[in-house]
Amino acid sequence: MASRPRFSSLLVLFVALAARAHADDATAVPECPASPAAEQPTPNNVRLVTGSPYSALGISQTVTTLPDGHRIVRRNTIRQWRDSDGRTRSEFSLSSIGGTRPLELNTTVTVIDDPEVRERYLLQPANKVAVTMPIVPCRVNAGLEPDLSVGPPRPAGLPMNVTAPVKLGERKVNGETAAGSRVEATIPAGAIGNEQPINMSAEQWYGKDLQVVVEATYRDPRTGETRYKLSDIHRTEPDARLFRVPDNYTKQPAVAPARKRR
Amino acid sequence: MKTQDPHPHLAQLLKQYARDLAQSAPSTDLDARIDHLVAEHSQMSAPAPLRRRRRAVFYAAAAAFAALAIGVGIFIGMRLENLRGGPAAAQAGAHDTLWPPADLTMWPTDSVSFKIPAEYSAKGTLVAVDPDSKHGSTRYWIDVVVSNDGTFRIEQVVPADPTQKNGGHDGVAPKVQ
Numbered sequence: 001m002a003s004r005p006r007f008s009s010l011l012v013l014f015v016a017l018a019a020r021a022h023a024d025d026a027t028a029v030p031e032c033p034a035s036p037a038a039e040q041p042t043p044n045n046v047r048l049v050t051g052s053p054y055s056a057l058g059i060s061q062t063v064t065t066l067p068d069g070h071r072i073v074r075r076n077t078i079r080q081w082r083d084s085d086g087r088t089r090s091e092f093s094l095s096s097i098g099g100t101r102p103l104e105l106n107t108t109v110t111v112i113d114d115p116e117v118r119e120r121y122l123l124q125p126a127n128k129v130a131v132t133m134p135i136v137p138c139r140v141n142a143g144l145e146p147d148l149s150v151g152p153p154r155p156a157g158l159p160m161n162v163t164a165p166v167k168l169g170e171r172k173v174n175g176e177t178a179a180g181s182r183v184e185a186t187i188p189a190g191a192i193g194n195e196q197p198i199n200m201s202a203e204q205w206y207g208k209d210l211q212v213v214v215e216a217t218y219r220d221p222r223t224g225e226t227r228y229k230l231s232d233i234h235r236t237e238p239d240a241r242l243f244r245v246p247d248n249y250t251k252q253p254a255v256a257p258a259r260k261r262r
Numbered sequence: 263m264k265t266q267d268p269h270p271h272l273a274q275l276l277k278q279y280a281r282d283l284a285q286s287a288p289s290t291d292l293d294a295r296i297d298h299l300v301a302e303h304s305q306m307s308a309p310a311p312l313r314r315r316r317r318a319v320f321y322a323a324a325a326a327f328a329a330l331a332i333g334v335g336i337f338i339g340m341r342l343e344n345l346r347g348g349p350a351a352a353q354a355g356a357h358d359t360l361w362p363p364a365d366l367t368m369w370p371t372d373s374v375s376f377k378i379p380a381e382y383s384a385k386g387t388l389v390a391v392d393p394d395s396k397h398g399s400t401r402y403w404i405d406v407v408v409s410n411d412g413t414f415r416i417e418q419v420v421p422a423d424p425t426q427k428n429g430g431h432d433g434v435a436p437k438v439q
Contacts, residue, residue, distance in 0.1 A: 032370070046372070047370055047372055058410060058412060060412040060413075060414065076408075076414050078408070078410055080410060088372070090372075090374065090410070092374070092408050094406075094408070094414065097406065097414045097415065097416055099360050099415065099416050100360070101387075101388055101416060101419060102387045102388065103378070103380060103387070103388040103389075103390065103404055103406070103416055104383070104387055104388065104389045104390065105378065105390045106390070107378075107390055109374075109376060109434050111374050111436075120374075120436060122376075122434065122435065122436045124434065131435050131436055133436045140370045160361075160363075162366070165368050181368045181369070183362075183366065183368065185361060185362075200361040200362075202361070202366060202368070204368050204369055204411060206368075206369040211370065212371075212372075212410055213369055213371060213410060213411040213412065216411055216412045216413075218361060218362055218412075218413070219361075220360065220361035222360075222361075223360060223361070226412060226413070227412075228411065228412020228413075229412075254435055254436050
């Protein structure tokens with residue numbers, strides 16, 4: 001008769017272990033694709049970085065010099081926060097975006113990513129709405145070197161040749177130890193109606209502790225030079241309220257926008 | 263006062279002229295010509311305000327016709343633009359050759375994709391608009407990708423559905439695949 005309670009205990013233990021294993025599986029954070037260029041696009045993947053809280057201001061400035069000497073300066077900023085659990089808040093102050101079809105914005109967009117509940121919130125202050133969409137957190141292999149094994153970036157369908165990234169060593173950027181790398185690219189003569197080859201370059205410095213780009217320079221003779229720098233860096237835990245949707249906001253799931261029927 | 267008898271030869275000619283005159287009847291041609299000249303004269307000597315009024319009516323009719331022609335031209339132009347989806351539609355979905363390309367990943371970065379409602383300005387640039395504002399030109403969804411490596415790019419420009427409320431816009435929204 002003593003064996004019956006023992007059997008029941010084993011059964012309960014087995015069920016509990018199975019449930020725990022299932023829960024672990026459901027909350028397991030997979031690794032991010034090693035090279036997005038080589039993978040199918042995974043737009044809802046959000047990189048999860050835990051145990052490295054910070055707040056900082058990233059300023060990106062693009063200067064385009066016209067043939068008559070006039071200069072167009074476009075400046076956009078990202079105010080960013082991350083807590084120890086990997087939640088992030090980004091406030092994008094967008095003035096204009098250059099390119100073949102420049103976009104004038106003059107707007108601020110706030111985005112909160114909460115990997116724990118696997119949701120992204122885009123705040124619309126005008127109507128007090130938080131548009132929600134599901135995200136899939138993933139972990140980046142904590143290797144602090146650029147992944148050069150995948151070879152040069154492969155811009156899909158673009159008529160350009162890109163060199164393999166070159167390591168630039170380490171240096172201090174705003175008190176952060178940063179590792180640098182650089183790639184160069186060329187659009188061959190005639191590819192887009194150009195008489196001469198167009199030479200471009202990208203240089204990025206990656207904060208080894210912060211695990212974000214702390215400085216970057218992009219050069220393209222067609223659009224000018226873009227310089228990005230992270231400043232006002234604080235390594236303290238940000239206020240937890242920054243990562244919550246305000247109480248007076250209504251959550252609404254994002255829907256695919258209506259596009260023109262053809 | 264008594265006049266002298268004319269010369270016999272002249273008297274004979276006068277008699278012949280009198281006979282011819284007695285035999286001749288008024289010409290219908292002449293009457294018509296006289297009527298025409300009288301009518302023409304009366305038209306030319308019409309009061310000035312009446313002429314001005316007629317001229318004004320003529321100019322007004324011409325202006326109305328020109329305005330109608332311009333209106334029809336604009337309408338046809340708008341229809342054609344809508345059918346073609348506007349200047350941006352031709353480029354919608356096309357890859358840009360801007361540097362650095364979106365899939366250049368030397369280091370891990372975090373990106374956010376937005377959809378922003380916009381219209382073309384008179385300067386030819388895209389301008390983000392309030393989705394509730396009234397609009398006359400074609401609206402577009404602009405897919406914008408911003409990354410914390412300092413890159414801000416326009417990924418795609420797609421015409422909005424004009425049959426939907428606000429052209430299907432609810433303001434800046436996350437990009438849903």
